[in-house]
Amino acid sequence: MDAPRVLLVKLTSLGDVIKALPVIDDIRRALPGTTVDWVVERPVDSLLALHPGIATVIPLELRRYRKEGRYGAALRGVCRDFGLLRARRYDCIVDLQGRRKSAIVAALARGPVIGPAPGPSSEPMYHRFYRRCVGRALYEGRDAISANRILAAQALGYPMPSSPPRFGLRPGSVPPGDLAPARPFAVLVHGSSKPEKTLAEATWIELGNWLSSRGLRCLLPWGDAQERARAQRLADAIGSAARVPQRMPSLTDWVGILAQATVVAGVDSGITHLAAASGAPTVAIFTATSSATFRIEAETPHRNLGDAGRKVALAEIQAAVADLLGSRSEPGVSGEGS
Template sequence: MRVLLVKLSSLGDVIHTLPALSDAFRALPGIRFDWVVEEGFAEIPAWHPAVDRVIPAGLRRWRRNWRGTRVERRAFRAWLGEREYDRVIDAQGLIKSAWVARLARGPRWGLDRASAREPLAAWAYAHRVRVSRDQHAVVRTRLLLAAALGYPPPDSPASYGLQRDRLPAPPVPAGDLLFLHGTTWPSKHWPETYWRELTAMAAAAGHRILLPWGSEAERARAESMAAAGGDAATVLPRCGLGELAALIGASRAVVGVDTGLAHLAAALGTPSVTLYGATRADRTGTFGERQVHLAADFPCSPCLARECRYRGEAAVQPACYATLGPERVWRELDALLAAGPRGVAGGA
């Protein structure tokens, strides 16, 4: 069976889709997937053994220069139309992903109006599946693919199936800890003063800490954190997604905000402490073994808002993180490290 899967973005959403591929790979011998994904995340599907072809889409970039990318968009449409698929599955449920699914040849499956994030997307599918929204994104996608491909709903633990031998070599030696401090939503940023305190605590306990960055603002924060950690903290060179995956997979533990790289840590089986203020761990949090979720305890949390809207007095910004200080995070991290060596994420 040949299946086209549409899951464009974001990084966390792409990672949440991997266990469903592992289910199908086990349930249907010989099944093969092509995967349409935003070009910035195109490395990830190729790390799964069920994926034959990754079809990068530049929708975010094309929107900024619609006229200038006409030739590129035509080539994308032609690429999608090359094969007849046994199933075309939109696992995202957005209007843009439904548009991509309509460009492909084959019976289209997706979520129904009550289940999709954008209900109008359901009109693009010949076959619609109802999946309760009151459960984690990983579970929802596993149920969608089971219904679309005709095997029983899985009851086994989620397996991301990532093959470590497909990752590039780490750019530097791995550290004990890796702190994922960068995120796109301002409301998800843990205060820099807290990061500095946590880095100092980890360094005083004898740990080596690696600090990645992806923008100039993140590099400045990483350098500030490194100053608090002294010789024990290292600001990484700018890394690609695969190089970061290799470092995450080799670390003893990770601390992160709710960002795609934290979900990648869960997929690689790395023990993690992840911090939630504006978002809900029970719906879109890291999913897997030895994943510790620390949620802010604040009247308006989780607000699910990109910007903090709290207008009262607050010791830090975002305000909800005043209830989630570095001492608490260090206690959870120290306990996670004391529990012993981490396990290895299951295969497909």
């Protein structure tokens, strides 16, 4: 009998896809010999290509065309991607997203689809594309990583693992020198897709100066023109210890950069979650989203601070960073508190 083949559907966003990565390790340990494919929207496909446990990454390009209003290009792209999606038959297709779009994509593939049962705020009718639904009571109220792991375990019929989540990303190569400073360095993830998640610039400046006094350079990432301008303002205020990438790193570049970072402090964003998945000691700061749901869970040292509607003080961030620095032994870096 051929080894089973499973397709996972988690299309977006970066942070959500990262929080589903531990499912790969769970499946391969619980069901040895299983081949796992994954369908995802670009550009996150490049990140999944770094996971040795994924046999085939099937990229889609739905969001960009929709945003740009290029519906003709979207149709051509769907026809192209549809061929990849239908290229082989699956023993089980697991929709980890539970949205109308993901359910339709799952239904277009060849095989029985299992996904989450609808809840009070779910999009209507999406579950009609499933052969079977996993009851929400099994994972309701759990953090996002655990919810993904429970959903996959229920769909494929193995016990929920008790082991810590393993993300499985392997850096492809050392990042180019124009993207990251010399070690040791910290990454300060100041930007987010939602302004309410961000912190005051003064907080980042004080944190950057504090890290600099402890022998760390500071890398200030950006994702758009507004974030780049803020990153430059922060770097100018922090001084020569701060660095702004002159071009936007790719996701594969980021895995390499974050794997080399001494510590990462960031708001609730994809790059912060990628930091923990890449093995960097990480402080995640929550101000507008639930830390109970979106918190970091990883084998790497980490701290989750704040919660929706609660401000996180600079001293709290410094104490968490100092705690993580104290757990590492790196020449030239002081882990003493403020």
